[in-house]
Ligand SMILES: [Zn+2]
């Protein structure tokens with residue numbers, strides 16, 4: 243299976259990652275990727291960038307070293323309503339929008355009902371493209387309901403390679419938990435997306451553990467966004483058309 247895109251990477255701007263945008267894009271090139279998304283954490287992550295940062299991402303070239311660069315964000319879901327930590331007018335201008343639950347960012351839900359409500363409300367936010375690491379056992383979800391909502395709303399769920407890494411103590415059973423999500427996605431024919439969640443350039447495009455999981459579940463390659471330029475271009479066009487119809491109130 244050949245992967246040509248990484249939709250989830252961080253740079254020094256996130257406050258706890260260690261490479262620059264150029265280093266990430268160069269690493270993407272070396273891995274043979276055609277697309278890489280720069281997706282810093284939203285401002286509620288300790289040390290995360292100020293909202294101005296996201297507004298100014300327009301200065302980043304859309305292509306570097308022959309790799310298409312998507313200017314994005316990884317938003318923090320704040321509550322069961324699916325509220326996120328950047329205003330709609332800022333999110334609207336991003337090329338790709340990720341959202342997920344993170345510790346120390348204000349989210350206080352803990353039960354399956356609360357977490358499922360938070361995630362599903364984020365899924366129904368038309369500005370959000372991808373729900374990241376839904377595999378976190380610290381935030382258990384109703385997997386069937388989340389996959390169904392994602393399918394109905396043309397939102398992607400992510401297989402997050404970093405979740406499975408041994409040095410990620412916060413997400414101990416993510417591999418097994420994610421396996422259940424991938425199995426359900428296969429059953430409901432939901433398209434999934436891979437993200438390295440690289441916090442260092444050497445990890446950009448590293449999907450080693452995700453690939454193991456995909457092969458174990460026998461998940462169909464045609465339901466993975468990262469494997470086809472045609473599917474990616476179709477998705478980007480679809481999202482932009484959807485956004486054209488949205489009017490963002492400006493106060
Ligand atoms: Zn995250």
Ligand SMILES: [Zn+2]
Nearest residue numbers: 250252316439
């Ligand atoms: Zn991340």
